[in-house]
Amino acid sequence: MKKVSIVAKPHGDRVKQVLEDVCQFLGDKGVEVLLEENSAGVIGAGSVSHERIKEESDLVVVLGGDGTLISAVRILGEKETPILGVNLGRLGFLTETKIEEALPQLGLVLDGDFETEKRMKLHCHLVENGVKTLEIEVLNDVVINKSDLARIIEMEVYVNDYFVNSYRADGLIISTPTGSTAYNLAAGGPIVHPSSETIILAPICPHALTNRPIVISDDSFINIRLRSKEENVSITYDGQIARQVDPEKIITIKKARTGVRLVVPKNRNYYSLLREKLGWGW
Incomplete structure (x- = not known):
């Protein structure tokens, strides 16, 4: 070297x-x-x-x-x-x-x-009218959370174009196995061995006891549509970069190429x- x-x-x-x-x-x-x-x-x-x-x-x-x-x-x-x-x-x-x-x-x-x-790593981008914007890769997690106190986010989650669930929660964590011991762990998500090739979806304080974290395969692609039209929602990448996101945009996440x-x-x-x-x- x-x-x-x-x-x-x-x-x-x-x-x-x-x-x-x-x-x-x-x-x-x-x-x-x-x-x-x-x-x-x-x-x-x-x-x-x-x-x-x-x-x-x-x-x-x-x-x-x-x-x-x-x-x-x-x-x-x-x-x-x-x-x-x-x-x-x-x-x-x-x-x-x-x-x-x-x-x-x-x-x-x-x-x-x-x-x-x-x-x-995970690759995340936003889509509006079919156009990709704000492409970022993360090692730990992508977090969608509310910007206002005492508010709940409503969102729909699709995996490989299949509808998974509608969440009413404080937010949603999309994590790599490496990130499973970060915010995911604090939110009650599972610890996953970092060499595993999986993606973890963990709701933050969901407004339904039946909503639980789910682990999916690494070849999945995830689309998230916000249903909260009037709420301020932010998206945070690896806890270091934050952006406001509006309901017109679709949040798309998949495994990064490298x-x-x-x-x-x-x-x-x-x-x-x-x-x-x-x-x-x-």
Whole structure:
């Protein structure tokens, strides 16, 4: 690996020291470091454009939490460049490498001694009068929710053009297996192994006890039609990008053409991660 990009969260007590250590480590190995703009500002160094990170990186190192990693995924777009996530946040379902393991793990990756796990993404776009708009890909989830308090959204959900259900709820979460431990979990949805090829539909506080989360195959395409003509409804992508959406538009979601490659530590597995992060019995 000749060029390694670093995407770090721009604040936090430990970020500066860890970032300096990683840059020094890579420099000693003769690796060119490409610093994302916010990351460069932490240590007062020069930065490169997102386009260079996308096109030139052999590896992306993320220093932060899951939100920082999702930002890196968005920079890479359709590129499946391996991502090594070092957890400087709290839960860290995506950034699995612990801070004290960062340099040894990075050394293994540079030596080619590493494994990656591919995660699926979702492709979402809006359709109005047959025209696609606002095309975005997400690693975790797409969330449709109300913008007004004390209001309920009414929506119809179709899978492969088959009518599934009419929901009256605070919202609806459309999640990947990776995102199953994010908002989906908080809303009562199932935990799904991240290597699974499925899509999860989980209503948020549905106004009917019989409305339950449903898991569908990854080759499905989903159309959502809003029936709430006078309510303010927003759509949120990976918890980082939000847009207002009006009833004339159809929300369409399907599996993205490309995915994300995460470097996974060899000494842990997903079930040990769940035990650690969720406090399950040992």
